[in-house]
Amino acid sequence: AAAESADAGGGHDVIVIGAGFAGVAAARELRRNGLRPLILEAQRRIGGRTYTADFAGERVEMGGAWFDEGHPHAWKELLHYGLQRTTDEAPDVAYFPAEQGSRAYTPAEGFGRLAELVAPVFDGSQQYFPRPLDPFAREDLVRPLDRMTLIERIDAMNPTPVDRKWLTGYLGGLSGGDSARGSLTQMAQWWALSDWNFDTFSSGTSSRLVHGTAAFIQAMLEDADADLRLNAPVSRVEDRGSHVRVTTRSGAVFHAPFAVVAVPVNVWNRITFAPGLPAEHRGLAEQTVAVPQAKKLWLHLRTEKGLFYASGAEGDPGIADIVPTQRLTEGHLAFAFSTDPALKVTDRAQIQASLRRWVPDVEVLAVKGHDWGNDPYARGGWTYKRPGQLTGPLRAVQRPVGRLSFATSDIALGWSGWVDGAIESGLRAAGQVLDR
Numbered sequence: 106a107a108a109e110s111a112d113a114g115g116g117h118d119v120i121v122i123g124a125g126f127a128g129v130a131a132a133r134e135l136r137r138n139g140l141r142p143l144i145l146e147a148q149r150r151i152g153g154r155t156y157t158a159d160f161a162g163e164r165v166e167m168g169g170a171w172f173d174e175g176h177p178h179a180w181k182e183l184l185h186y187g188l189q190r191t192t193d194e195a196p197d198v199a200y201f202p203a204e205q206g207s208r209a210y211t212p213a214e215g216f217g218r219l220a221e222l223v224a225p226v227f228d229g230s231q232q233y234f235p236r237p238l239d240p241f242a243r244e245d246l247v248r249p250l251d252r253m254t255l256i257e258r259i260d261a262m263n264p265t266p267v268d269r270k271w272l273t274g275y276l277g278g279l280s281g282g283d284s285a286r287g288s289l290t291q292m293a294q295w296w297a298l299s300d301w302n303f304d305t306f307s308s309g310t311s312s313r314l315v316h317g318t319a320a321f322i323q324a325m326l327e328d329a330d331a332d333l334r335l336n337a338p339v340s341r342v343e344d345r346g347s348h349v350r351v352t353t354r355s356g357a358v359f360h361a362p363f364a365v366v367a368v369p370v371n372v373w374n375r376i377t378f379a380p381g382l383p384a385e386h387r388g389l390a391e392q393t394v395a396v397p398q399a400k401k402l403w404l405h406l407r408t409e410k411g412l413f414y415a416s417g418a419e420g421d422p423g424i425a426d427i428v429p430t431q432r433l434t435e436g437h438l439a440f441a442f443s444t445d446p447a448l449k450v451t452d453r454a455q456i457q458a459s460l461r462r463w464v465p466d467v468e469v470l471a472v473k474g475h476d477w478g479n480d481p482y483a484r485g486g487w488t489y490k491r492p493g494q495l496t497g498p499l500r501a502v503q504r505p506v507g508r509l510s511f512a513t514s515d516i517a518l519g520w521s522g523w524v525d526g527a528i529e530s531g532l533r534a535a536g537q538v539l540d541r
């Protein structure tokens with residue numbers, strides 16, 4: 106009875122579970138249409154897989170960060186809230202794999218060659234993804250391709266051993282360091298969304314917000330005017346036919362006519378649903394959608410080489426790739442990714458040793474990292490669908506189930522795996538509630 110009274114006087118119309126961009130976008134849309142949302146968020150902060158932190162005197166993003174004009178939902182919000190953006194500095198030198206170890210290139214040479222290698226991977230994508238925001242426009246062409254992994258497509262091109270390292274290092278990195286796990290169609294849709302063009306595709310990761318994603322989502326939250334309970338991990342969601350009953354791990358109970366489940370697919374099966382979710386939802390959560398291993402690190406570096414970019418070969422231990430962002434009074438700032446389970450995001454010496462395979466004099470002055478695979482409320486990094494997930498369960502899990510709607514970038518139609526997709530899915534879920 107005490108627990109039941111937790112929601113006394115609540116009078117909420119919708120319970121939104123999760124305060125990432127999907128959940129907050131849903132809540133704001135519901136509020137704009139006159140409904141009263143309650144947001145239950147497991148952590149002590151909002152933002153989910155976006156998370157702005159302080160490092161080396163700068164604001165840095167430990168998760169999602171970059172988007173530009175090509176991201177329709179995120180861009181519309183940027184204009185609406187008057188958010189300022191900035192572009193990262195270009196590198197002075199770029200390292201790519203060689204037969205043994207790596208080789209230094211001027212960025213123009215290195216990225217020029219990379220562009221020539223990458224483009225043919227997506228041959229035909231103008232036909233099979235003619236309208237990239239609607240991946241089903243030519244489902245007849247997409248369906249057979251959706252069975253293919255990224256590495257199967259790369260190998261079908263018979264690349265030289267070095268070209269294969271370049272391709273698996275760069276595209277495999279974007280797929281979470283495992284091109285044998287992820288689908289061709291996920292990457293090909295991002296390519297199509299980037300105007301089928303390498304410059305747009307690669308520059309998608311250089312434009313970010315001056316005040317961070319934290320300021321962005323805070324602005325949306327203020328508009329949502331929602332009741333927000335932090336530190337409230339949901340453990341049970343019951344659709345009782347006439348209303349939804351939501352219980353948190355501490356035993357607090359909340360009721361509302363509808364709920365929006367806005368947590369990552371990889372944690373769906375950490376919540377008990379009664380009645381149980383349909384087979385498509387359970388299957389997708391079992392398979393997982395977001396990349397299982399994703400560590401993002403920020404590094405304060407000092408080296409005579411200046412700003413350096415480096416991409417390793419897939420499967421190399423340690424840091425997989427590193428991208429510089431700006432010069433500091435002393436040294437420069439860079440971010441890096443790793444999918445190596447043995448890499449500790451706090452181990453400065455281990456990280457420095459890994460970077461010295463490219464730049465022997467580099468010093469790591471400071472490091473800050475986040476291990477998304479081991480984050481209990483994410484259990485993975487960005488979305489990267491496996492073969493069959495696009496043309497298989499995606500549309501089914503976008504539909505409401507009884508009084509529940511589902512929102513997360515993992516099930517977006519367009520920029521799935523990006524903030525844009527999270528907003529798209531949140532707006533769709535809110536629309537489903539409003540339609541009832």
Ligand SMILES: Cc1cc2nc3c(=O)[nH]c(=O)nc-3n(C[C@H](O)[C@H](O)[C@H](O)COP(=O)(O)OP(=O)(O)OC[C@H]3O[C@@H](n4cnc5c(N)ncnc54)[C@H](O)[C@@H]3O)c2cc1C
Nearest residue numbers: 123125126127147153154169170171339513514523524527
């Ligand atoms: C390392 C990394 C780099 C990325 N880079 C980019 C990028 O450059 N550009 C870009 O646009 N996107 C990028 N992304 C992707 C982008 O961050 C995500 O697509 C987006 O933030 C996902 O939003 P979401 O709302 O779907 O999910 P989330 O952000 O994961 O939000 C879900 C929320 O649900 C909460 N939750 C989970 N379980 C429960 C529970 N039981 N009860 C209550 N709450 C719960 C979580 O704490 C979280 O707050 C990146 C992601 C990562 C991890």
